[in-house]
Amino acid sequence: MKNIRVLAVATIAVAALSVAAFPVWAQVITGAAHAQDMCKMMAEGKVTLVTAITTAEEHCKGKALQAAVEIRDKSLTVDVYCLEGETIMLVEIDGKTGKVADANEVPEIGARPEATHAAVSKGVDDNKP
Numbered sequence: 001m002k003n004i005r006v007l008a009v010a011t012i013a014v015a016a017l018s019v020a021a022f023p024v025w026a027q028v029i030t031g032a033a034h035a036q037d038m039c040k041m042m043a044e045g046k047v048t049l050v051t052a053i054t055t056a057e058e059h060c061k062g063k064a065l066q067a068a069v070e071i072r073d074k075s076l077t078v079d080v081y082c083l084e085g086e087t088i089m090l091v092e093i094d095g096k097t098g099k100v101a102d103a104n105e106v107p108e109i110g111a112r113p114e115a116t117h118a119a120v121s122k123g124v125d126d127n128k129p
Contacts, residue, residue, distance in 0.1 A: 034071070037071065038069050038070075038071060038076065041071065041076040041095055041096075042069065042076060042095060044096075045076060045094075045095045045096040045097070045098065046098065047076070047078065047093065047094075047095050047096070047097075047098045049067055049069070049078065051098055052067060052078035052080055052093040052095075052098070053067050053080055055080075055091075055093055055098060055099070055100060056078075056080035056082055056091035056093060056100070056103075057080075057082060059091055059100045059103060060082045060084045060089045060091055060103060061084060062082035062083050062084030062085070062087075062089060063082060063083050064080050064081070064082050065081045065082060065083055065088070065109055066080070066081045066109050066110075067079065067080045067081070069095070075094070075095065075096065076094075076095025076096065077092050077093065077094065077095055077101065078092070078093040078095060079091075079092055079093075080092075080093060081106070081109045081110070087105055088105065088106050088107070088108060088109060089103055089104065089105055089106070090103070090104050090105075090106045090111070090112070090113060091103045
């Protein structure tokens with residue numbers, strides 16, 4: 001009887017751990033698939049992290065501190081944070097053309113520019129209908 005109770009508790013514990021671990025495993029699978037999509041898009045656009053960093057450094061006349069590849073609105077973008085003097089710049093490189101899509105000053109690495117600043121820098125006026 002004691003062996004059956006131990007076996008039952010062990011079975012329940014394994015089942016609980018499996019249920020708890022499933023979201024983590026699903027995220028790993030999704031993450032790998034997403035990374036493969038990014039690599040495929042980089043190959044199609046002939047853009048590498050090295051070329052994106054070089055383009056960003058030349059654009060802002062600074063040194064790259066961090067770069068990350070993202071898919072936004074089904075388009076590949078490489079975000080490169082550069083230090084230009086005492087200013088941190090976020091330079092967005094178009095993953096298809098390899099050209100600078102946008103560049104904005106940010107308060108810290110990892111920060112996104114303010115929505116109004118980004119819209120103005122792209123020539124978009126939010127006050128127009």
